[in-house]
Amino acid sequence: MKKTFLAGCMLLLMLISCQKESVEKEYSASQVLTPGQWQLKKLSVESPPGSGAADITSATFDPCELDDIIEFKVGGNFSCTENANVCARNSGIFYNLHGGGWTLSGDTLLTIVAGYNIQNFRFGTITANSIELQQTSTNYLGEPTRHTFLIKK
Numbered sequence: 001m002k003k004t005f006l007a008g009c010m011l012l013l014m015l016i017s018c019q020k021e022s023v024e025k026e027y028s029a030s031q032v033l034t035p036g037q038w039q040l041k042k043l044s045v046e047s048p049p050g051s052g053a054a055d056i057t058s059a060t061f062d063p064c065e066l067d068d069i070i071e072f073k074v075g076g077n078f079s080c081t082e083n084a085n086v087c088a089r090n091s092g093i094f095y096n097l098h099g100g101g102w103t104l105s106g107d108t109l110l111t112i113v114a115g116y117n118i119q120n121f122r123f124g125t126i127t128a129n130s131i132e133l134q135q136t137s138t139n140y141l142g143e144p145t146r147h148t149f150l151i152k153k
Contacts, residue, residue, distance in 0.1 A: 026126075027126045027127060027128060028107045028126070029104060029107050029108075029110065029123050029126055029131065030104055030107055032126055032127075032128060032131060033072040033102075033104075033110075033131070034072050034073065034074050036071075036153045037069045037070065037071055037153065038069070038070040038071070038072075038131075038151040038152065038153055039066065039067060039068065039069065039070065039083075039151065039152060040061065040065070040066055040068065040070065040092070040094060040149060040150070040151055041057075041066070041130075041150045041151065041152045042055060042057050042148075042149075042150040043055070043056050043057045043060050043061065043147060043148070043149055043150075044056065044057075044147070044148045044150075045145060045146070045147050045148075046145070046146045046148070047139060047143055047144070047145040047146075048143060048144050048145070048146075049136060049144055049145070049146035053148065061092060062087060063085055064082075064085040064086060064087035064090065065087060065090055065091075065092035065095065067083040067084060067085045068080050068081065068082060068083055068090070068092060068094065068095055069081050069082075069083050070094050070151060072102050076101045076102055076103060077101060077102075078097055078098070078099070078100045078101055078102045078112050078114070079098055079099065080092070080094040080095045080097060080098045081098065082095075093119065093149075094112075096114065096117060097112045097113075097114040097117060097119060098114065099114055100112055100113050100114025100115070100117070101113055101114075107123075108122060108123060109121070109122060109123075110122075110123065110133060119135070120135070121133035121134060121135055121149070122134045122135075122136070124148055128153075129152055129153045130150060130151065130152045130153070131150075131151050132148050132149070132150055133148070133149040133151065134146055134147065134148045134149075135147045135149075
């Protein structure tokens, strides 16, 4: 009787421990975007998409642009403001969208609009504290190229 009870307990423990390992929390963009402040951490490029990403963060952005605070506010307002490291001239993609608005289309497409500046992003990996925003375009040779912006809380 004791052996059967112990075997049952061991089986139950194995099922519980295996279940914890296989469960991964998936997040939707709408769950993660609005609470909190974000910062751009990395920009990578793939040409063609899926070929292996190259990190072009330091070649594209000044350190003062990487510490900007990005916010997707409830109600659709978008802001990107200077932080401690202020740029003499900030030309960052998100900074130039400051004061605009943002919308989601089906939790797969993020559109940020500020005046005539319209930027569309597809979502890559989404976690509780990071989001990949992807833009695919054609380079000067007519080849598809994907830029992936990694933002983190």
